[in-house]
Amino acid sequence: MDWNAVVAANVKRLRIERGLTQEQLAHEAEIDLTYLGGIERGRRNPSVEVLGRIAAALGCHASSLLHDG
Amino acid sequence: MDWNAVVAANVKRLRIERGLTQEQLAHEAEIDLTYLGGIERGRRNPSVEVLGRIAAALGCHASSLLHDG
DNA sequence: ATGTGACTTATAGTCCGTC
């Protein structure tokens, strides 16, 4: 199971559902725009803390970002 | 929200429910024994990939490790 | 608005030990 790909898909899906750009979400989550882009492409292996910040910015629970489809 | 503390509590609870030692779980998850100990004490900030390996070793979904109580 | 490579610094993660 490639968990980074799961996180990537969930972050991208939820971000678009909320009508946010990568730039806006990155700003909310207080992470760099290019770093968020890397996460959405599954090229990064973020820590639990970063996952939590992104979840908070998306207004969802951190565990939601690990749900596979 | 301190997600590392949430992970710590969940890993410890599930490991004990399954009657495993830290040593056994660390071996199953292919992570270092002392590192797993640090995670269970909330002193570490593991990556999503490590979270997935621990979840697999515990026989649960990775998102379970982020459920708060 | 996003993808990418290269980069530096911080810390994840391992291995040795002691208590």
Next chain:
DNA sequence: AGACGGACTATAAGTCACA
């Protein structure tokens, strides 16, 4: 069986210029 520390090495965190 588990907490904790020191000294490492690998990689995450965070940033940039440019496509």
